[in-house]
Amino acid sequence: MATIYDVAKEAGVSTATVSKALSNTPYVSEETRARVLAVVERLNYVPSLAARGLTKARTYIIGLVIPYVSDYLFSDPHLLEFIRGVEQEANARDYNLLLATARAPSEAASAYQRLLRTQYVDGAVLVAVRRGEPDSLGVGKMDYPCVALGYHSPYGPDNTVHADDRQGALKAVRHLLDLGHRGIGVISGPPPLTAVEERLAGYRLALAERGVACDEGWFVQGDFTPESGFQAAAILLERCPQLTAIFCINDRMAMGAIQRLRAEGLRVPDDIAVVGFDDIPSAALFEPPLTTVRQPALEMGRIAAHKLFQLIGREIESFESIVLPAELIVRASSGNARR
Amino acid sequence: MATIYDVAKEAGVSTATVSKALSNTPYVSEETRARVLAVVERLNYVPSLAARGLTKARTYIIGLVIPYVSDYLFSDPHLLEFIRGVEQEANARDYNLLLATARAPSEAASAYQRLLRTQYVDGAVLVAVRRGEPDSLGVGKMDYPCVALGYHSPYGPDNTVHADDRQGALKAVRHLLDLGHRGIGVISGPPPLTAVEERLAGYRLALAERGVACDEGWFVQGDFTPESGFQAAAILLERCPQLTAIFCINDRMAMGAIQRLRAEGLRVPDDIAVVGFDDIPSAALFEPPLTTVRQPALEMGRIAAHKLFQLIGREIESFESIVLPAELIVRASSGNARR
DNA sequence: CTGAAAGCGCTTACAG
DNA sequence: CTGAAAGCGCTTACAG
Numbered sequence: 036m037a038t039i040y041d042v043a044k045e046a047g048v049s050t051a052t053v054s055k056a057l058s059n060t061p062y063v064s065e066e067t068r069a070r071v072l073a074v075v076e077r078l079n080y081v082p083s084l085a086a087r088g089l090t091k092a093r094t095y096i097i098g099l100v101i102p103y104v105s106d107y108l109f110s111d112p113h114l115l116e117f118i119r120g121v122e123q124e125a126n127a128r129d130y131n132l133l134l135a136t137a138r139a140p141s142e143a144a145s146a147y148q149r150l151l152r153t154q155y156v157d158g159a160v161l162v163a164v165r166r167g168e169p170d171s172l173g174v175g176k177m178d179y180p181c182v183a184l185g186y187h188s189p190y191g192p193d194n195t196v197h198a199d200d201r202q203g204a205l206k207a208v209r210h211l212l213d214l215g216h217r218g219i220g221v222i223s224g225p226p227p228l229t230a231v232e233e234r235l236a237g238y239r240l241a242l243a244e245r246g247v248a249c250d251e252g253w254f255v256q257g258d259f260t261p262e263s264g265f266q267a268a269a270i271l272l273e274r275c276p277q278l279t280a281i282f283c284i285n286d287r288m289a290m291g292a293i294q295r296l297r298a299e300g301l302r303v304p305d306d307i308a309v310v311g312f313d314d315i316p317s318a319a320l321f322e323p324p325l326t327t328v329r330q331p332a333l334e335m336g337r338i339a340a341h342k343l344f345q346l347i348g349r350e351i352e353s354f355e356s357i358v359l360p361a362e363l364i365v366r367a368s369s370g371n372a373r374r
Numbered sequence: 375m376a377t378i379y380d381v382a383k384e385a386g387v388s389t390a391t392v393s394k395a396l397s398n399t400p401y402v403s404e405e406t407r408a409r410v411l412a413v414v415e416r417l418n419y420v421p422s423l424a425a426r427g428l429t430k431a432r433t434y435i436i437g438l439v440i441p442y443v444s445d446y447l448f449s450d451p452h453l454l455e456f457i458r459g460v461e462q463e464a465n466a467r468d469y470n471l472l473l474a475t476a477r478a479p480s481e482a483a484s485a486y487q488r489l490l491r492t493q494y495v496d497g498a499v500l501v502a503v504r505r506g507e508p509d510s511l512g513v514g515k516m517d518y519p520c521v522a523l524g525y526h527s528p529y530g531p532d533n534t535v536h537a538d539d540r541q542g543a544l545k546a547v548r549h550l551l552d553l554g555h556r557g558i559g560v561i562s563g564p565p566p567l568t569a570v571e572e573r574l575a576g577y578r579l580a581l582a583e584r585g586v587a588c589d590e591g592w593f594v595q596g597d598f599t600p601e602s603g604f605q606a607a608a609i610l611l612e613r614c615p616q617l618t619a620i621f622c623i624n625d626r627m628a629m630g631a632i633q634r635l636r637a638e639g640l641r642v643p644d645d646i647a648v649v650g651f652d653d654i655p656s657a658a659l660f661e662p663p664l665t666t667v668r669q670p671a672l673e674m675g676r677i678a679a680h681k682l683f684q685l686i687g688r689e690i691e692s693f694e695s696i697v698l699p700a701e702l703i704v705r706a707s708s709g710n711a712r713r
Numbered sequence: 714c715t716g717a718a719a720g721c722g723c724t725t726a727c728a729g
Numbered sequence: 730c731t732g733a734a735a736g737c738g739c740t741t742a743c744a745g
Contacts, residue, residue: 063714085738086428089720387731424721428737
């Protein structure tokens with residue numbers, strides 16, 4: 036592999052001149068620049084980023100850290116979109132993307148550490164969806180810029196980008212209320228996830244707006260899987276037969292719930308309406324097509340990366356939490372209330 | 375950030391000794407090693423991989439190159455699994471994963487180049503699903519080890535790992551034949567993808583085995599989207615009303631096809647059976663649950679990475695194509711033939 | 714406009 | 730068992 040020395044020798048100049056010609060910054064005569072570039076071309080020379088990283092303070096790599104990838108995590112459907120968004124922005128700046136994931140929460144800390152502490156990245160985007168997550172992962176001690184794709188950054192509420200889960204849930208439940216539903220059960224998820232808490236908050240807000248009281252018996256907790264939705268629906272059905280709608284914290288549980296409802300002989304949405312959350316790809320294909328809430332995952336990834344680069348470039352010191360709108364997608368699974 | 379000099383000074387030894395103590399290889403007295411490690415700990419010292427990469431020939435990064443990520447690509451559902459598999463193996467060896475994707479096929483080459491030519495990786499896993507892909511991407515000139523997750527590596531059929539698409543299709547179509555179907559339409563995909571060609575080959579093989587002749591009118595080409603499956607089903611229905619089953623090259627088109635069949639008043643599987651391919655997560659939740667073929671994506675990623683590390687470590691010079699079995703998953707969408 | 718020289722942070726023979 | 734020194738491939742003031 037050709038080095039800068041080879042190029043310099045071939046072109047009959049110093050390595051300094053080659054370096055300058057390549058960074059096409061300061062004063063280099065057009066003539067020598069052309070000569071150098073020709074040799075670079077001929078020798079197929081590519082500067083070693085490792086060497087460059089040693090002199091400049093930059094590695095031209097950003098990290099994307101995902102603490103726990105699993106079917107368990109409800110945001111999975113969006114993960115690929117997040118990645119693509121971050122990668123798009125990185126590419127646009129000739130940056131590379133180092134990906135670090137952990138198989139289990141217990142491994143997350145070491146994955147973070149490895150990535151962030153080898154001085155291999157100029158900054159990182161962290162997927163941080165649990166309260167206290169950045170700290171528990173030891174990110175607080177890092178001195179790289181980082182932004183969180185989620186609710187919790189090392190800088191408190193700052194340097195964070197996430198969707199407006201609360202508003203999304205609010206819209207979904209308002210939609211059900213508008214349709215005349217007054218008994219709206221909830222299939223929720225594990226509590227440590229802030230997005231879940233926000234969605235529940237949105238639900239309560241919507242009911243409160245309309246002065247509809249809700250019963251604690253209306254809440255059943257699932258674990259994001261269709262199976263748990265299936266079971267939760269059964270519990271709800273038995274415990275609160277008066278419900279005419281169910282708000283599910285994610286689409287997969289909504290699908291499971293609908294299967295159960297059908298198994299019980301109920302028609303969706305005629306007998307009972309169901310609304311999901313996430314708009315996973317199969318939501319539109321489901322029978323009946325699922326009314327749900329979509330977050331702009333690709334855009335979230337792009338914005339997170341964009342902000343990270345502003346931090347890296349010291350254009351900004353920090354930024355206030357960016358909240359992206361969540362969109363209600365009305366499909367067939369929500370209908371008019373039975374009354 | 376502490377450097378090796380800081381540690382050396384604090385510990386009262388040379389940088390060489392620090393280096394040795396850390397690589398815990400050659401002869402260093404237990405006493406000095408302990409002293410050094412204590413200082414390392416106290417100063418929170420982490421060696422710079424950039425500097426290390428400059429001296430050693432290693433960067434401790436492998437690349438994962440995905441030429442085109444899009445809904446268009448039928449293998450999308452598996453992408454995350456591939457990534458996870460590769461990453462698991464990398465993690466196990468304390469390697470990092472650099473991810474390069476391209477938004478469009480036209481950008482693929484530059485994405486590859488950037489990743490592979492900056493000397494930033496010790497090797498790479500390439501997702502290469504089109505014939506001639508590695509060459510068109512300029513990978514042939516690289517002098518890093520690489521293995522292809524797909525059918526086409528720069529080394530011809532070698533250094534490749536993929537699922538047995540042909541065998542998978544064979545099983546699926548045999549299954550339909552076993553159920554008594556003799557008129558089996560096909561919704562296929564764009565031809566440059568080798569996996570598609572293999573699946574079609576499996577289909578033809580199955581029919582040939584049983585001496586069932588097939589008509590070219592039975593084939594309709596889709597583009598992997600549910601919509602195209604929807605349209606293809608309509609064409610098939612009109613053109614060949616005698617068909618009692620449809621073999622779809624992927625699940626998403628199978629879902630679209632089923633929606634169309636139902637819209638036409640046909641029952642699946644009672645009136646017409648449908649089989650998909652991929653076993654995407656929603657296949658099991660679909661109504662009716664989809665009979666399909668699954669490839670072991672996570673394992674494929676792991677094996678590809680595993681092989682890559684063997685190449686990097688020069689334990690092997692190359693390896694023969696590894697073909698993983700594809701599994702037939704029988705669900706409700708395939709049933710007995712009409713009659 | 715161009716080049717000599719130092720330095721980035723590590724590792725590796727080579728002496729001792 | 731330990732250290733001095735060179736070198737990995739680049740960039741950056743500093744002279745000229």
